[in-house]
Amino acid sequence: xxxxxxxxxxxxxxxxxxxxxxxxxxxxxxxxxxxxxxxxxxxxxxxxxxxxxxxxxxxxxxxxxxxxxxxxxxxxxxxxxxxxxxxxxxxxxxxxxxxxxxxxxxxxxxxxxxxxxxxxxxxxxxxxxxxxxxxxxxxxxxxxxxxxxxxxxxxxxxxxxxxxxxxxxxxxxxxxxxxxxxxxxxxxxxxxxxxxxxxxxxxxxxxxxxxxxxxxxxxxx
Ligand SMILES: [Zn+2]
Numbered sequence: 001x002x003x004x005x006x007x008x009x010x011x012x013x014x015x016x017x018x019x020x021x022x023x024x025x026x027x028x029x030x031x032x033x034x035x036x037x038x039x040x041x042x043x044x045x046x047x048x049x050x051x052x053x054x055x056x057x058x059x060x061x062x063x064x065x066x067x068x069x070x071x072x073x074x075x076x077x078x079x080x081x082x083x084x085x086x087x088x089x090x091x092x093x094x095x096x097x098x099x100x101x102x103x104x105x106x107x108x109x110x111x112x113x114x115x116x117x118x119x120x121x122x123x124x125x126x127x128x129x130x131x132x133x134x135x136x137x138x139x140x141x142x143x144x145x146x147x148x149x150x151x152x153x154x155x156x157x158x159x160x161x162x163x164x165x166x167x168x169x170x171x172x173x174x175x176x177x178x179x180x181x182x183x184x185x186x187x188x189x190x191x192x193x194x195x196x197x198x199x200x201x202x203x204x205x206x207x208x209x210x211x212x213x214x215x216x217x218x219x220x221x
Contacts, residue, residue, distance in 0.1 A: 049098035086185035157195040164191035179213035
């Protein structure tokens with residue numbers, strides 16, 4: 001082989017090695033990263049919002065759950081996060097801030113099944129039943145002298161029991177009693193108990209039992 005040919009092959013091999021090195025270790029590399037880049041905001045790979053161990057150097061689909069892989073976590077969170085006063089942060093990574101589906105997968109299947117089973121009028125009746133229960137709760141709490149803060153048009157009742165501290169003590173007492181579960185929220189500058197009636201299974205008797213439990217908790221504080 002001529003020296004010129006060897007020289008060309010040599011140069012070619014060096015270029016090839018340089019390119020390979022750049023791909024593996026360079027700033028826009030293969031996505032294979034060591035632990036030194038963990039948690040850095042400048043990492044350069046795509047990952048699954050639900051499965052952070054999945055990493056890829058290109059867009060694609062998570063092999064575990066099928067969600068789209070994303071590169072910019074903050075953009076994803078800005079687009080997907082659900083925030084409300086009655087949704088307290090857990091203090092750790094909340095999955096519902098990273099997916100369009102809250103904490104549950106395929107909620108559309110539930111909706112589809114409900115329409116299939118109940119039909120249009122059945123679903124309407126279910127919604128009306130929940131709203132009627134909420135109105136019944138609001139009336140009972142008002143009758144007992146408590147302050148219902150919102151116009152109860154839907155299935156939500158916000159009630160305050162004097163100052164914020166007392167309201168929160170009563171919320172804790174209701175939760176401890178375990179008859180029903182009501183969370184807290186913030187409404188027009190005040191803490192409030194948020195009563196949300198959303199189950200098809202809730203009956204008038206359940207509503208009355210829940211009101212009794214709430215009134216007992218209020219009397220205890
Ligand atoms: Zn996944």
